[in-house]
Amino acid sequence: MNSRSRWATFMIVVLSLCLVLSGCEFKDIDKRFFITAIGIDKPEDSGKKYRVTLKIAIPKGQLQMGQEDYMSLSLDSDSISDAIQKLKARVDKEFDFGHTRVLVIGKSLAEEDYRDPLDWFTRQRFIQRISWCVIGKPTAEKLLDSKQKSERMPANALILAFGGQGVESQYIVSQYLFQLFRKSNDPGENPVVPIASPETSKNSMYYTIDSVGVLDDTHLALVLTPDETRYYNVLSGIVNKSDYNIKMPNNTFAIHADQVKVKRKISDGENPTITVTLNFDGLVEEGEHGLQVTPQILEQIKQAAEKKLTTEMTTLLNKLQAKQVDPIGFGSLYRATHWQDMEVEVKTWEQLYKRAQFKVNVTINLRATGTIQ
Amino acid sequence: MKENRFLFYTILINMVSNIIVFVPHILFNGLFDGALMSILISVVIGMTLLVLGTQSLAQFPGESLPEVMERYLPRWFRVIFLSYISSFWYVAGVIVLLAFSTIMTRYLSPETGQFTILFFLSLTVLLVVPLKSSRLLNGLEILFVINIPLIAIILLKSVLEKNTDWEDVYDVCTHLVHLPTLTMIAAASYIFTGYTNLVIFNKETAIKLKKRHYLILGGLGFATLMTSFFIPIGRLGEFSVNRYTFPWIPTSDSISMQYFVIERMMIPFLLVYLMVALVQAVMHWHIGYHLILSLFRQQRKWQNYAVLAAFTLGVGVLQKILDNEYILFEFATYWLIARLFSEIGLVALLIYLAKRRRRHEQQI
Numbered sequence: 001m002n003s004r005s006r007w008a009t010f011m012i013v014v015l016s017l018c019l020v021l022s023g024c025e026f027k028d029i030d031k032r033f034f035i036t037a038i039g040i041d042k043p044e045d046s047g048k049k050y051r052v053t054l055k056i057a058i059p060k061g062q063l064q065m066g067q068e069d070y071m072s073l074s075l076d077s078d079s080i081s082d083a084i085q086k087l088k089a090r091v092d093k094e095f096d097f098g099h100t101r102v103l104v105i106g107k108s109l110a111e112e113d114y115r116d117p118l119d120w121f122t123r124q125r126f127i128q129r130i131s132w133c134v135i136g137k138p139t140a141e142k143l144l145d146s147k148q149k150s151e152r153m154p155a156n157a158l159i160l161a162f163g164g165q166g167v168e169s170q171y172i173v174s175q176y177l178f179q180l181f182r183k184s185n186d187p188g189e190n191p192v193v194p195i196a197s198p199e200t201s202k203n204s205m206y207y208t209i210d211s212v213g214v215l216d217d218t219h220l221a222l223v224l225t226p227d228e229t230r231y232y233n234v235l236s237g238i239v240n241k242s243d244y245n246i247k248m249p250n251n252t253f254a255i256h257a258d259q260v261k262v263k264r265k266i267s268d269g270e271n272p273t274i275t276v277t278l279n280f281d282g283l284v285e286e287g288e289h290g291l292q293v294t295p296q297i298l299e300q301i302k303q304a305a306e307k308k309l310t311t312e313m314t315t316l317l318n319k320l321q322a323k324q325v326d327p328i329g330f331g332s333l334y335r336a337t338h339w340q341d342m343e344v345e346v347k348t349w350e351q352l353y354k355r356a357q358f359k360v361n362v363t364i365n366l367r368a369t370g371t372i373q
Numbered sequence: 374m375k376e377n378r379f380l381f382y383t384i385l386i387n388m389v390s391n392i393i394v395f396v397p398h399i400l401f402n403g404l405f406d407g408a409l410m411s412i413l414i415s416v417v418i419g420m421t422l423l424v425l426g427t428q429s430l431a432q433f434p435g436e437s438l439p440e441v442m443e444r445y446l447p448r449w450f451r452v453i454f455l456s457y458i459s460s461f462w463y464v465a466g467v468i469v470l471l472a473f474s475t476i477m478t479r480y481l482s483p484e485t486g487q488f489t490i491l492f493f494l495s496l497t498v499l500l501v502v503p504l505k506s507s508r509l510l511n512g513l514e515i516l517f518v519i520n521i522p523l524i525a526i527i528l529l530k531s532v533l534e535k536n537t538d539w540e541d542v543y544d545v546c547t548h549l550v551h552l553p554t555l556t557m558i559a560a561a562s563y564i565f566t567g568y569t570n571l572v573i574f575n576k577e578t579a580i581k582l583k584k585r586h587y588l589i590l591g592g593l594g595f596a597t598l599m600t601s602f603f604i605p606i607g608r609l610g611e612f613s614v615n616r617y618t619f620p621w622i623p624t625s626d627s628i629s630m631q632y633f634v635i636e637r638m639m640i641p642f643l644l645v646y647l648m649v650a651l652v653q654a655v656m657h658w659h660i661g662y663h664l665i666l667s668l669f670r671q672q673r674k675w676q677n678y679a680v681l682a683a684f685t686l687g688v689g690v691l692q693k694i695l696d697n698e699y700i701l702f703e704f705a706t707y708w709l710i711a712r713l714f715s716e717i718g719l720v721a722l723l724i725y726l727a728k729r730r731r732r733h734e735q736q737i
Contacts, residue, residue: 125479128637129626165631178627179536182610186541329540336543339550342405 032096033057036070036155038127039140040080040117041106048076050109050117052083053141056091057099057154070154072145080120097126101159103133103177104140107195110213110220115184122181129178132162135213135220137197146198146205158196161209170230170242171210184215187346188331191215192232195223214325222323224316231316235276236328237262243285246305253293253301254286255366266334272352274330276313277361283368293369302366309362317358326353377586379510379578380427380571382517383656384590387567388597389524390653392621393472393646394465395705397601399560401615404606409549411557412598418558418713419565420591422720427568429723431580432730438572438723439667445729454722455664458572461708461715462661463684466654467691468705470494473650475698476619481643488692495688497651499681502658506577509659516652523645527625527638528600534628537607545606556706559713564594566716570656573663618698658684 039053058069077083105117136143148157160166162174173194183191196209210226233239240260246253259281267273335345400408433441442451474491605614605624617623625642665680695701
């Protein structure tokens with residue numbers, strides 16, 4: 001046998017060895033169910049630890065808005081993995097989590113302890129670290145068992161709402177799974193998770209995602225109002241476009257800020273001052289009573305807006321401080337600018353944050369008044 | 374055929390492969406206990422060894438280490454030293470294969486079973502190992518040209534990505550002043566160890582390294598360490614990064630590519646690193662294979678098969694021993710430390726040989 005034919009024989013043997021491989025991993029797409037969202041709740045009456053809800057997409061040949069179909073299955077169990085295994089016994093196709101993009105934690109579970117579901121989400125290899133984390137109100141089950149008319153695929157409306165992929169809103173905070181895990185372990189920054197709730201008006205169903213929950217080390221500590229959510233978005237530098245209503249003695253104006261620069265600084269000493277400097281660039285969006293906006297009025301609007309934003313942001317910061325949560329990450333900033341040991345920094349900041357004073361400087365540069373003066 | 378560029382490929386592929394052999398993981402375990410200081414020191418140590426090693430080997434153009442040793446050193450020393458040092462290359466290949474088969478079982482095909490994956494990975498490697506060194510280096514060049522742009526895109530994308538916590542990165546920088554540890558120095562200096570492959574590849578490449586080449590290599594090594602250390606910290610967070618078993622896989626999974634074929638970056642990342650791991654395993658085993666073969670007085674065909682069979686058997690045995698991820702990690706850590714000292718010994722030997730040669734020349 002020459003070397004070439006020996007080589008060929010060898011290759012044939014190797015290739016035929018591949019036939020021994022069992023094909024359990026490969027399963028045709030028509031024998032799979034794609035889970036687009038997972039919801040985890042605290043069950044109301046069964047006494048079990050979790051109520052797991054899966055939103056299962058039912059594949060359609062043609063993608064059309066509003067034509068999608070889904071199944072939503074729920075089950076109570078003491079562990080999430082067990083619940084999923086038991087749910088498997090109720091369906092005919094294999095679950096595939098490769099397209100799971102929304103992870104919902106029920107509000108009542110989050111109020112108790114969010115760490116265990118987060119642990120499960122992070123530990124699973126098949127869940128993408130770029131999935132969106134949401135708190136479901138009133139429950140995750142109700143959030144997932146709903147369908148918006150414009151969806152092309154199940155849970156699409158929720159997926160597109162986050163990260164600015166679809167809609168860009170100043171009230172929506174987006175949180176990736178890896179961010180939530182990162183912040184939940186970080187002593188200097190508390191995670192913030194958007195709260196979504198299904199709502200119906202007339203004949204259409206929609207999701208409201210305009211508030212956030214601030215989580216401390218173990219549970220949901222504080223729920224911010226929509227206005228506070230917007231200020232959080234601006235303060236943490238996530239959103240740079242935002243609108244504000246400015247009340248003047250006789251009129252109300254709306255201004256639109258299209259650029260924000262945020263600077264944060266922590267002074268040294270026993271009672272530190274946290275200075276937050278915000279520079280807005282914006283224009284007047286809306287007037288009242290047909291009033292012409294003259295340079296004098298523009299200046300008045302600017303002053304009123306600066307005063308309003310300064311007070312409201314200081315109030316928000318004080319509120320967060322009183323609840324002992326730090327979603328804006330002043331603790332991270334403190335550690336990043338100090339050279340002590342990590343444990344010392346963490347301990348010192350815990351004490352300092354309680355005594356810190358906030359100073360908010362807002363400068364608004366109103367450049368224009370829109371298409372009319 | 375004697376070209377400088379192959380030298381660069383072997384060194385660079387070694388730098389890129391640091392993610393697979395737990396280098397970042399070891400550094401993350403000591404994040405606040407001198408990781409950054411260890412990195413800085415390892416750059417000095419690694420570059421010193423690299424300069425000394427390559428400069429000494431450059432005295433013997435076109436000769437491999439066993440051939441040089443044959444001229445100057447007694448046979449008993451040669452046998453002991455070469456069999457000791459070849460075991461390092463073999464184990465390096467095994468660690469790469471075991472680590473990558475673990476990653477593949479975890480993330481790519483969880484239902485296949487690690488042993489099957491390991492078997493096919495080793496089979497692929499074993500088919501390539503006995504090739505001529507020159508062919509191997511040409512193959513390396515092709516894979517290098519394919520992979521390096523992809524790796525560059527992945528790195529660039531992960532640096533530019535939003536939601537990176539730069540404050541965590543700064544915070545780790547503020548923990549610079551701290552005593553380094555041996556483990557972390559050994560781990561970080563792995564980046565610069567690629568030149569040791571020249572003990573065999575010296576036959577095929579020319580070592581024409583000038584000052585600027587060393588500056589480029591040092592800069593690239595430092596940049597590699599910085600990226601593979603800081604990007605996971607920024608993405609996964611300084612307090613969470615050491616909770617992940619293979620920190621770079623979730624790091625690549627945390628990057629979304631909205632306008633790419635697949636949104637999840639992890640899949641292209643794993644495929645690129647599959648190629649890197651295979652190439653790296655082939656390189657290591659190729660060196661180990663040739664070092665062991667050089668021990669025999671007369672070259673016979675059966676020796677080649679015997680060595681390859683022993684390699685295969687060894688993988689199977691080591692897989693059973695290092696079955697647990699913790700044990701594999703610990704084993705890799707000890708291997709990295711032992712590697713640093715053996716590398717120092719190897720460079721010392723090379724310097725000694727170079728001196729002997731110079732003296733020899735003066736006598737003539």
